[in-house]
Amino acid sequence: MLAMALTEMPRNANVGGRAHACESCAARALSICSAIEPRDLGRLAASRTHQCIDAGESLLEEGEAATHFFNIIEGAVKVFKLMPDGRRQITGFLFAGDLLGLAFNDTYTYSAEAITAVKVCRFPRRQLERLLDEFPKMEKRLLAMASNELAVAQEQMMLLGRKTAHERIASFLLAVAARQARSGRGGERITLPMTRTDIADYLGLTTETASRVFTSLKKQGYIELETAGTVRIADRDTLEELATGLE
Amino acid sequence: MLAMALTEMPRNANVGGRAHACESCAARALSICSAIEPRDLGRLAASRTHQCIDAGESLLEEGEAATHFFNIIEGAVKVFKLMPDGRRQITGFLFAGDLLGLAFNDTYTYSAEAITAVKVCRFPRRQLERLLDEFPKMEKRLLAMASNELAVAQEQMMLLGRKTAHERIASFLLAVAARQARSGRGGERITLPMTRTDIADYLGLTTETASRVFTSLKKQGYIELETAGTVRIADRDTLEELATGLE
């Protein structure tokens, strides 16, 4: 069912740089370059599957057997949970370099969907488990990553439980800016690949409120909206005060 | 500063069953009974410190150097984050058997305070790191725990971002009931050691709203309030429908 939604990349897309591309992909996938010997990367690469997913397609669904995990090579992904009546909470956005599906349960506890067209590298979970036995340093790395994610999750609880709509949007914009700065694109100009509805579902708001707050921040001169998806941070200091609740 | 707030248990409190008590405590602390050889537990026990903390006292504070972690032997603890203006989000409640402070950052990213009088077993973090090198199985265990906590955190985001006040309280009561059933005390009668304000700060509500919802659920016959802190779940099915959003 999952496989149906996914499109295998044509074999020859990789011809030429195949081994190298996949080794580096494998290494990045596990963020354990320092923990694995380069010569061992080939084995990982052997069982990888490159895939392209269209915007809007599902990568995995809550409740499904957790058989694989993904390394996002390109594009943006949203991770979310649904209530029976359709209410949705997006628990995170993932971008190039992020890992998806690293659950240690039998089934996924969340769904994931492509926001833009996405390239991923898919690994069987069993493979990972074998690797963990072999390279204990990887486990430590994963533990650190999980610990970090947990801290991020707690910060998000603070946002969802206690911040106002303005504070939420300000926090969100700064977080995206920080993330995009970390991964190359520096500067005050940030790109929002997700819709206002996605942003709202991430921040516990409605589309309308999210939109209104964007307009309000623009009118106050804190941000500029070149298009709906391109934001320039005009007054970072004030935005930061807003985000932390000092304003 | 942290140490000031803590009261060393009198040495002789442990005389007699010392070694045994602390070995079992150490084992429980790490939830790795299956991963550590019994004869190795003594080393862990050697560096443990038993402590008693009064209700209301702080166990650790956000920003402090993360030098120790704790095993809660008895009592209830709240974990929370604060905003500069005093807004508070409680990110979790911990009870006997739970671990606290297992961060892999240099400083704690949250504060923790005793709700009731609490007995803890305190370990230096360095000790843990040495053990992790020695017993790789522990790492896997910790990874599974972290992964599980992450799933719980995402569930809480759903609650904070999308559920109504009634749904939040219903979810909370059922979660506490499940937790108390798991740790022995079965049945429909649950104990809430925390105040209404704590519950509200955990669920992203105000004290008043929390209280009103309790009264409302009581009037509808879904729960009974023997005292403010003792709740009998009278209609679990309806409460479950409420919690999941089917009602």
Add this chain to the structure above:
DNA sequence: CGACGGTTTGAGTCCGGTCAATTGTCGTGG
């Protein structure tokens, strides 16, 4: 018994949600 902290209840307000209409954007096909 009286003081104190926690809980409950009441009255009124407001922030963010709902419903609805309009505008903007972009890809497609005539």
Add this chain to the structure above:
DNA sequence: CCACGACAATTGACCGGACTCAAACCGTCG
């Protein structure tokens, strides 16, 4: 090239659930 349709974003009017402020109640403990 432009008209059209689909979907996202914005804006407006109104509503209501949860918040605020304030008072009363209750249980516990000195």
